[in-house]
Each structure stands twice: as structure tokens, then as C-alpha cells.
Amino acid sequence: MSLNVEEVRLRLPHIELAAHLYGPEDGIPVIALHGWLDNAASFARLAPLLPGLRIVALDLAGHGHSDHRPAGASYPIWEYIQDVLQVAEQFGWQQFALLGHSMGAIISVLLAASMPERVTRLALIDGLIPFTGEADSAPQKLGEALRAQMALAGKRKPVYEVFERAVQARLQGVGAVSLEAAELLARRGLMPVPGGYTWRTDSRLTLPSPLRLTHAHAMAFVRNLQCPVKLVVAEQGMLLAQPNFMQLLDGLAVECQQLPGGHHLHLDDDNGATLVADCFKAFLAAA
Known part of the structure; x- marks a missing residue:
């Protein structure tokens, strides 16, 4: 795993995001988007194996070292699209490829379908369309989301006495990961607090969606x-x-x-990262 990575902060008109930069400045432009509750470290194994690319691996809003959305705001998946477009503007990229894992893959699909003139190629890892919901379930889902929002103020993030306990908690989280992958994500995803460590992620990210696309909507994208x-x-x-x-x-x-591999196959071990890189090297180099 290469240490040739640059940490940057991107001041967008509406929010400040953190990112890891990989590859030469004149490389083919690629924006990499991680999965739900992950961070830019998701691409720590894969990005160094993709030569000739200028990869901007974002911490999406509310994740990693990026800012949280302001009070009263929420995290519908389509809001990330504007963030990505503003990142591209920061780099002067009128066209770019997208490399997305899980939720990041879904965001990539929504963006590429909505703004086809901006996206040259899509490289997706174990993600395509969001969880969907049909019209008859909408009132119930909105009620569940509203109740969860009202209850959030009374909840507190877990505090782990030592780093290793946080890693163990990540191993039990959504989307099974290897121990090494959990450690990479935790190093970037944790912050010190009195009594130990807790996650940097915005608690609002765990709230249920008040509105979901229908299956027909998702497939149209x-x-x-x-x-x-x-x-x-x-x-x-x-x-x-x-x-x-x-x-x-x-x-x-x-x-x-x-x-072969699990949901985080590109991060779990070197072999999985190599297999994914072999799939995408020539594909993204042609962007």
C-alpha cells in the first residue's frame, strides 16, 4: 500500500470537504466516492494501483474529516451530487470519471445519468441503485423518519476506551470488513474525546430516509x-x-x-485490491 497520498481540504461554496489525492497532477481526472459511514481511506489500497490517474478520494459530507451539513439539514443521497460537481469545479474539470463503492457507486450513477455531459466513465464496486420504496409505503416511511429525527437529540455516540474496541465495533457494522480494513477506516473515522474515542461521522447519517425513489425511478437513472x-x-x-x-x-x-470477496473486497486485502485494479486499470485509463 503506497504512502504517496496528499491530504487536502476543499472549500466549496456551501461546505468544506476533506480528500486524499493520488497520482500525477496531469493524470486522467477521477473522483472516488466511498460507501455509507466509510471515508476516503476506503481507497487506500486500490488508488495506488491505478497508474496515470489523478484520483480525488473524498470524505463525503458528514464523513471522515469533512464538515457536517448545517443544523436543520439532512443527507438525502441526491444532495451529494452537488458536492461532487463543486469538487470538479474546484479542480477545473469539465469532464471526469467516477469510481464509486456501495453508496458512492449509487451517487455516481445518479450523477452520470443526470449530467451525462460531465461524466466520462463509471467504475462501480458492489453498488448500483439505492434501496427503493413504493408509493403505498411512503406514509409509513416518512413517519418512521420523523420519529427518528425527534429522538436523535437524546442519543449519544458510543465512546470506546481504546482504539481497538472501536475497530471491533466496525467489524460488527454494516458491510463486513477485514480487520485491516476496519483499522484503516477507523484511523480516519475516529476522533479523541474525554474517555477515549468516538466516530467523526454525523449522527444524522444513521437516520432512516424520509423519502425513497421507487424501483422505476431508480432504474430510469x-x-x-x-x-x-x-x-x-x-x-x-x-x-x-x-x-x-x-x-x-x-x-x-x-x-x-x-x-471473490466481500462487500469491501477492494479494501479488505492486497489480493482483492489487485483484482479490482486489474478490472479498472485499462477501463479508466481510456476515459
């Missing part, structure tokens, strides 16, 4: 993709755990490759 798309599906990941996921890809212009 995928069908509107105009750039080349390559999807890595982890054999022990989250996508294949969804009923009939491979049938969902029928007729779509998405190149799909299954690889």
Missing part, C-alpha cells in the same frame, strides 16, 4: 447512463444478496464482472 459503465460484483457482497440482482442487469449497458 441506470437506463439513462450514456458513458461506459463497469461494475464489479463481490461474490460475498451485498448485490448478490439481493433477489434476482443479476436479472436486473439484463438489457442494460453495464459490463459486469464477479470477483
Whole structure:
């Protein structure tokens, strides 16, 4: 794993984000987007294996070292799209590729489908469309979200006496990870507090969504993709755990490759990172 990474802060018009930069300044522009409750360290193994690319691995808003959204705001997935576009503006990139894992892959799809003139290629890791909800469940889901928002003020983040306990907690979190991957994410995701360590992430990220796209909405975005798309599906990941996921890809212009490993296969170990890099090297180099 290369240590040739630069830490930067990006002052956008509406928020300040942190990021890791990889590769030469004149490399092919790529913005890398991590999964829910992860951070830029998600690409610590993979990014150094993708030569010739200028990779901006973001801490998405509310994650890692990036700012939280202001009081009264929330984290609907489409709000991240404006953040990514403003990051591209900071670098002067009118066009760029997207490398996304899990939630980051979903954000990438929504952005590329909405602004096809800006995105050259999509490299997706075990993520494609968001969890969906149909019209008849909307009142119940909104009620659940409102109740959770009202209860949030009375909740406190966990405090871990030592770093290792936080790592163990991450091992039990959503999306199984290896011990090494959990340590990488925890090093960037924790902050010291009285009594030990707690997560930097905004507690509002754990709230249920008040509104979800329907399945038809979500698939309309995928069908509107105009750039080349390559999807890595982890054999022990989250996508294949969804009923009939491979049938969902029928007729779509998405190149799909299954690889051994779990949901964080690009981060869990060097072998998984190498396999994912081999899938994406030539693909992203052609952006």
C-alpha cells in the first residue's frame, strides 16, 4: 500500500470537504466516492494501483474529516451530487470519471445519468441503485423518519476506551470488513474525546430516509447512463444478496464482472485490491 497520498481540504461554496489525492497532477481526472459511514481511506489500497490517474478520494459530507451539513439539514443521497460537481469545479474539470463503492457507486450513477455531459466513465464496486420504496409505503416511511429525527437529540455516540474496541465495533457494522480494513477506516473515522474515542461521522447519517425513489425511478437513472459503465460484483457482497440482482442487469449497458470477496473486497486485502485494479486499470485509463 503506497504512502504517496496528499491530504487536502476543499472549500466549496456551501461546505468544506476533506480528500486524499493520488497520482500525477496531469493524470486522467477521477473522483472516488466511498460507501455509507466509510471515508476516503476506503481507497487506500486500490488508488495506488491505478497508474496515470489523478484520483480525488473524498470524505463525503458528514464523513471522515469533512464538515457536517448545517443544523436543520439532512443527507438525502441526491444532495451529494452537488458536492461532487463543486469538487470538479474546484479542480477545473469539465469532464471526469467516477469510481464509486456501495453508496458512492449509487451517487455516481445518479450523477452520470443526470449530467451525462460531465461524466466520462463509471467504475462501480458492489453498488448500483439505492434501496427503493413504493408509493403505498411512503406514509409509513416518512413517519418512521420523523420519529427518528425527534429522538436523535437524546442519543449519544458510543465512546470506546481504546482504539481497538472501536475497530471491533466496525467489524460488527454494516458491510463486513477485514480487520485491516476496519483499522484503516477507523484511523480516519475516529476522533479523541474525554474517555477515549468516538466516530467523526454525523449522527444524522444513521437516520432512516424520509423519502425513497421507487424501483422505476431508480432504474430510469441506470437506463439513462450514456458513458461506459463497469461494475464489479463481490461474490460475498451485498448485490448478490439481493433477489434476482443479476436479472436486473439484463438489457442494460453495464459490463459486469464477479470477483471473490466481500462487500469491501477492494479494501479488505492486497489480493482483492489487485483484482479490482486489474478490472479498472485499462477501463479508466481510456476515459
